[in-house]
Amino acid sequence: MSDLSTARARVHAMLSDPDGLVTRELDARLDELLAAATAELESFRALELGDPDGRVSAACGDPSHPTWLRAKGDGRGCPWCRIAELEKLTPASxxxxxxxxxxxxxxxxxxxxxxxxxxxxxxxxxx
Known part of the structure; x- marks a missing residue:
């Protein structure tokens, strides 16, 4: 938000608008654009797997492993990588x-x- 405030201050400084009509119009237009951009960002976030029910999508570096859903606080790694690690282990005697x-x-x-x-x-x- 500070970037938006800085941009507005620069626009106000560049315009010599004693009545403030142009700057108020610009402010209103900037607010509209910001609201539209925020709504678009939210729609993109909703497309990300799991956002609606509080889970987020996760992926590892291996492109052969699919994307999975996890809780936001869940820091566990890729389940397919973990299975591969366990399969490499030898059973106890x-x-x-x-x-x-x-x-x-x-x-x-x-x-x-x-x-x-x-x-x-x-x-x-x-x-």
């Missing part, structure tokens, strides 16, 4: 069994579950 919650070595059966199956078979019941 000790895993957690989804049945009993015990730890077991990757590539081997869970020894706790195997033991429970063996005990159940010995007793003649299934678990």
């Amino acid at each position: 000790i895993q957690t069994c989804t049945e009993c919650g015990a730890g077991y070595t990757l590539g081997e059966a869970c020894s706790v579950c195997e033991y429970r199956k063996w005990i159940a078979a010995e007793k003649g019941t299934t678990q």
